Structure formats: C-alpha cells, structure tokens
Amino acid sequence: MSLTAGPAPVTHPGDTRAAQARDLVAAMVDNPAGETSASVYETGRLVALAPWLPGHDVRVSWLLDRQRGDGGWGGPGGYALVPTLSATEALLTVLGRGDQGAAGALAGATHRGLTFLTGALDAGTPPDLPATDLIVPALREAVDRHLAQPPAGLAGWAGVRLPLPANLDPGRLTRVRGLLAAGRPVPEKLAHALEVGGDRARRAAGVRPAEAGAVGASPAATAAWLGHPDPGPALDYLYAVGRRGPVPCASPITVFERAWVLGILARAGVPLTPPGSLVAELRAAVGVSGASTGPGLPADADTTSVTLYALARLGRPLDVSRLDPYDTGRHFCTWPGEDGASVTTNAHVLDALGQHPAHPGVAATVERVAGWLVERQEPDGRWGDRWHASAYYATYCVLLALAEHASGAAARAAVDRGVGWLLETQRADGSWGRWSGTAEETAYAVLALAGAGRPEDTRVAAALLRGRRRLSEWDGRADGPELWHDKDLYRPTLIVRAAVLAASWSADPTSTRRATP
Template sequence: MSLTAGPARVTRAGDARAGQARELVEAMVDNPAGETSASVYETGRLVGLAPWLPGHDLRVSWLLDRQRADGGWGGPGGYALVPTLSATEALLTVLRRGEHGPAAPLADAAHRGLAFLAGALDAAAPPDLPATDLIVPALREAVERHLAQPPAGLADWAGVRLPLPAGIDPDRLTRVRGLLATGRPVPEKLAHALEVAGEGARRAAGVRPAGVGAVGASPAATAAWLGRPEPGSALDYLRAVGSRGPVPCASPITVFERAWVLGILARAGVPLAVPGSLLAELRAAVGVSGAATGPGLPADADTTSVTLYALARLGRPLDVSRLDAYDTGGHFCTWPGEDGASVTTNAHVLDALGQHPGHPGVAATVDRVAGWLVERQEPDGSWDDRWHASAYYATYCVLLALADHAAGAAALAAVERGVGWLLDTQRSDGSWGRWGGTAEETAYAVLALSGAGRPGDTRVDAALVRGRRRLSEWDGRADGPALWHDKDLYRPTLIVRAAVLAASWSADPTPTGPATP
C-alpha cells in the first residue's frame, strides 16, 4: 500500500503531472531493464559480431538511415568519432560477407564514412567517453584490415592507413588484450568494453555473464564473449535486447534509472506512490561496496550516492558509510582507480551525505567535498563533467547540492556565479542548451534556478517564467539529442522525462511532498 503525502488540494495541472509521475513509476516496474536510446556504436558492433542474431537486417538498415550528410554518425564534433568508426567497420564487414542486398548503397555509405574518418581521426583528442582510448585503436585496426583488400567499390581505399587522434595510446589496448590472454579475472569495468579484445574476447576465462546473461551490461561485449549462437543465458540476453533491431549501449540499467527518476521527482516535491517492492529492490541493490548501474557493472559512488539520496527522501534510509571506500581524502572517486574525477559524482555524494547530518564525520566531509566542487567551477560560472555532454547537467547537480548542503562564503559565491551563468546563457526562445535548446537541458536550468536562485530576484523570476513557458510549448516531451556519456552518447528516456516533469511541477505553487509506501 502507498500513502500520498501532501495536502489534498491539487491543481488541474498538478493532477496531470501526478499522473505522469505514476506512469514513470509504472514504467520502471513493468520494464526493470530500463529504457534508453539506441546506440550507433553498439548496434554497429552487433552487426559485425553477430550476423546470426535475429534483427540483423534491421540493424544494417538502421545504420544506413542514420548516416549524416557529411558521412559521419553520432553527435557533433568529436562525439562522431566512435560511432562513425563502428558503423563504417560494420558496413565493411557486411560488404565482405556479401549480405544485405545490393552492394552499391553499402559501398557508398562506407566510402563516405571512410572519408569522414580520414579527417576526424587526424583531429584533436576525442571527448572523454568510457573506453574511447581502447575502442578507437581497436576499430582503426579492424578498418585497416578491411582496407588491405577492400571490398568491391572501394578500391581507391586500398592500403590506406588511418591516423590515431591526439592522446590515444595504442599500447594500452595491447596491455588489455594481454591481460585477457592470461585467463586471470579482469576488472569489472573492463567487461563493459570487452569487444575491444577481438578474438581474445570469446569465452574469455576471466569474464562471466552476470544477472540476465549480459557481459558488462553491453550487447557488444556479450556478443564478443559469446562468439557463436550457443544456447545459454548470454544468447537469451542478446535475443531479448536485439529483438527490435538497434540496441543500447547499456542494458539493464535498473538501479541507475530507478535511483535517478525517484531522486529527481522526490527533490522537486512531486507526490510519489512507489510500490514497496520497488523500494525493497532498490535497497537490496546497495551492497557493502555500494550499488552498480546494473548487473555486470562495478559498484560506483555515483549510483550509490543517488540511490542513498532517493531512499532517504522516500523514508527508507541506508547507512552512508557505504561511500567510505570511494573517499580519496580530497574528493570521492567514481570507482577506485578512476582516471580523472567527476563533479557530478561528488555533487551526488554531497546530496547523500546531506540526508544524514548526524552521522559521524559527515559535517567535515560535506565541507571538504563542497570546497572541492567550488574549486572546480569554470571561470564563466558553470561546471563541466565527464558523464554528460552538457554543462547544464553538471551545473544543475552542483548548484542544488551546494545550495542545499554547503555553508560559507565561498559556496554562496559559487552558487551566485552559477546562477549568473544560467541567466546569461538562456536562449531567446526561453530554452537552454549546448548545441540548441532542448527540453532536457531547459529542465536542468529551471530546476537549478528554482532551487538555488535567490528568492525574489527579478532576473531569476523572469528567466523561470520564460523557461517554463518553453517547456509547456514542448508539452512534456522529452525527446531530443542524446547527451549522456557511455561508449557512445545516449539518452536515458525515463530519467530525462523525470527531469522535464520535475521542472514543470516546480511551476505549480501547490505545496506537496513525496509519498512513502
């Protein structure tokens, strides 16, 4: 049984939004694997690795349909490199096998992909996406093998060598392949990109499918490990995830999706009737070392902290000491041995700790993490992060964490600068966005301004009116570009919908509170 907190009086708009919140919760219950956009990178790998998997022709057609006019695939700028390498290598493989009907359209698409890559690979270092340093040299090597004796229609590319982008060290791929060849267990995070090992991935002794049969929660990694359509949980997983053709970068994303959706909605005061079974499953996902996005992926501080925050907001708190293993003494790492650092992970840690102010040592840790976040503010007042392409997401995460939990002049000044950046970058139509106005990024800006903006500030009030009006013009739709970082850019559908709903809910003055089961 679920109890809805908050007063009975709700506006008509509030009724509609409460219904949308119920739909989000029901969608998470009905599809525990989670909903996310299809990936050009991952779909291309499945085309090359598993032509025997049902939906193969649909995947090839889907790749052809999504090639851009300039020959590339994927997001703007450097974000096109990995998906274009994957799609081009996949089409070359299809040509070599003589699959998928007439060769001319395939050869033309492959030619345009190669022409795009010739320039893209010689450009600046690509964005910091997971496993890019392994994927790029692995796919470059595979493409060059095709070009040693190119398929019909691509004779002009015979023997062409492709450059490596700045900052990519091919020796790292060699070391990873050597580790797999030893048969020793490999780090869990490496399993997510197992396909980079080539033939060495097949039935790699140090890797095992997890949960529903996925290797590293990745269709590509699972196909590389399986090699052939042999009966078992891995084949069952691939058939399920690939049944409609194109596939996502990661599946399942159960804990990630549930934690983010519930945390976003609870923070905004959206009344939630969450089944006790769902909360019990979310609590059970938090082990001694924390929570993972889904089976086959390592536990991480980001998923752990958002899960702890959501559970605390919904009346089911857990001990925050599960985060201790990620504390480096200066900041919190996403996982031990992380290359670099994440401001959104640390903002989420701040949120989780802030729900347990009486826990021993929390006050000092909150001050330390807040100081670390303030030091990483960009000169223009924004924050940037390694898990999302848009600074609006990172700025939203940090501003709300600092506004809710940090004290002191430095934190207050950082919040003011962040609010100023949001005000200065609003577009003429009322939206916000890195490459163009989107519902997702506009929602983050609205939530940040409504939660961190100074009450009564006329500039903030005016920006919120314009931003909310723009969201209403989108009519609750959360479609738009993929902006989240995995091996390729992706969009976690329900999480984006939750952010848009929460931003729209913040326009309703009716006081509300989250429900507890």
C-alpha cells in the same frame, strides 16, 4: 429529462503531473531493464559480431538511415568519432562477407564514412567517453585490415591506413588483450567494452557473465564473449535486447534508472508512493561496496550516492558509510582507480551525505567535498563533467548540492556565479542548451534556478517564467539529442522525462501545497 451535459470536470495541472509521475513509476516496474536510446556504436558492433542474431537486416538498415550528410554518425564534433568508426567497420564487415543484397548502398555509405574518418581522426582529442582509448585503436586496426584488400566498390581505399589521434596510446589495448590471452581476470569495469579484445574476448576465462547472461551490461561485449550462437543465458540476453533491431549501449540499467527518477521527482516535491517492492529492490541493490548501474557493471559512488539519496527521501535510509571506499581524502572517486574525477559524482555524494547530518564525520566531509566542487567551477560560472555532454546537467547537480548542503561564503559565491551563468546563457525563446535548446537542458536550468534560493531576484523570476513557458510549449516531451556519456552518446528516456516533469511541477503554483513532506 434534460440530456444537456453538465460542466466538464476540471483537471488541475498538478493532478495531471501527479498522474504522469505515477506513469513513470509504472513504466519502471513494467520494464525493469530500463529504457534508453539505441546506440550507433553498439548496434554497429552487433552487426559485425553477431550476423546470426535475429534483426540483423533491421540493424544494417537502421545504420544506413542514420548516416549524416557529411558521412558521419552520432553527435556533433568529436562525439561522431566512435560511432562513425563502429558503423563504418560494421558495413565493411557486411560487404566483406559477400552480402550483395544492397552492395551499392553499403559501399557508398562506407566510402562516405571513411572519408569522414580521415578528417575526424586527425581533428585532435576526442571527448572523454568510457573506453575511448581502447575502442578507437581497436576499430582503427579493424578498418585497416579491411582496407588491405577492400571489398568491391571500395578499391580506391586499398592500402589506406587511418591516422590515430596523437593522444591515444594503443599500448593500453595491447595490455588488455594480453590479460585476455593469458586467461587472467579482467577489471570489472573493462568488461563493459570487452569487444575491444577481438578474438581474444571469445569465452575469455577471465570474464564471467552476470546471472542473466550479460557481459558488462553490454550487447557488444556479450556478443564478443559468446562468439557463436550457443544456447545459454548469454544468447538469451542477446535475443531479448536485440529483438527490435538496434540496441542500447547498456542494458539493464535498473538501479541507475530507478534511483535517478525517484530522486529527481522527490527533490522537486512531486508526491510519490512507489510500490514497496520497487523500493525494497532498490534498497537490496546497495551492497557493502555500494550499488551498480545494473548487473555486470561494478559498483560506483555515483549510483550509490543517488540511490542513498532517493531512499532517504522516500523514508527508507541506509547507512552512508557505504560511500567510504570511494573517499580519496580530497574528493570521492567514481570507482577506485578512476582516471580523472567527476564533479557530478561528488555533487551526488554531497546530496547523500546531506540526508544524514548527524552521522559521525559527515559535517567535515560535506565541507571538504563542497570546497573541492567550488574549486572546479569554470571561470564563467558553469561546471562541466565526464558523464554528460551538457554543462547544464553538471551545473544543475552541483548548484543544487551546494545551495542545499554547503553553508560557507565560498559555496554561496559559487552558487551566485552559477546562477549568473544560467541567466546569461538562456536563449531568446526561453530555452537552454549546448548546441540548441532542448527540453532536457531547459529542465535542468529551471530546476537549478528554482532551487538556488533566490526567491526575491527578479532576473531569476523572469528567466524561470520564460523557461517554464518554453517547457509548456514542448508539452512534456522529453525527446531530443542524446547527451549522456557511454561508449557513445545516449538518452536514458525515463530519467530525462522525470527531469522535465520535475521542472514542470516546480512551475505549478499549488505544488507546495500538494507536495509530500
């Protein structure tokens, strides 16, 4: 009897990627709150607001470990302002409480943070992040209070007042705090940043936690509302989200994560059979006013449209009239009363409408929204957006929506310009990225070029070959810098992993044969 092993079974790349897709879906089922990177801003607020919460020392150490050599925290440029304010104020609070266990390290880190802030606050307009116009004045005011009588080791900062960026008006913060003091209802979207209310946020009568205890799906907002460790759902939420120490900006992100992951994979043709319960829960999340990222956050057109698109691709469509409340007549707002406008929200609306071409009025709305998106293209061919730091994400969203659903000459020309920008900005190693080449941004560029409808363009084929080779060198890793916009930058882990997987799937020569219809 021969003991010689037979040939090893051949594993096809498509089989491996299909298994990875199944793993992604299983991860969403196992952790319905969602997976996202930890936030310096939010963790700093928890250090300041809830020292009684288990994991406090871990959070302080985590902040110290993440301080940059220049004294700041967070992303490049203006993206460092909000997290550095939060971390610095948190360390000042710890020192002010008399915690001398690591006073020298804390004072040194705080001094470096303050030095960084004196320049950063004078540097001009910060990036368009949610609630920046409230957070920066609130934290600047808190730091100034600390510096009126600074803790030991920081005497040289006595009486120093930090500057306020010229474009930030503290009047809006005053009005929000007035609403809280009067016990009046606070707009639902403001609950996500309730911590800016200071003492007035504590048990604010105009704020109601979600059923699971979170206020605005935010650990900081929930801690500000709770004030003290009183038993109840809010405390249970904080114990659950903070059990490992550092915390994310938003949790749970259930609907957001599921809609984006399923939509990205379905669009790329990755075969999916998600559990019926998961699809049913996603369907049930779309109410008469649409869907929200998670409990405690308002419904919005972005989450609603991606959810509608994913459900349609999975064969469980819902009526797109759920988007009607967001139609301004020119474009779609992310939520009523939005300051500014989002191109990715409108690209996602175009995707959702494109799944229902026979619905009354859809054709005219598609033409109108496509025209609005074309008008917002930058001269060099890219699109930028308020929900992501990288133009590669916005360009991917808009370029695919126009290529698939808009038929006019202007839209085709815009797609050509977008393709040109992607070709011109590919890095020498085959990657793409705003600050450096990343797997996430490379995946967006690959997906955009692959879906742009240019199969005979040799330049596109060569760029795709280089980009896919670079993705294979990263070997499916989806780590990298935080690029998504919340109160500071964050990375929705499974969504990024889905984009990398989808781009890799599009590189599989058998993916068309294996893809579901």
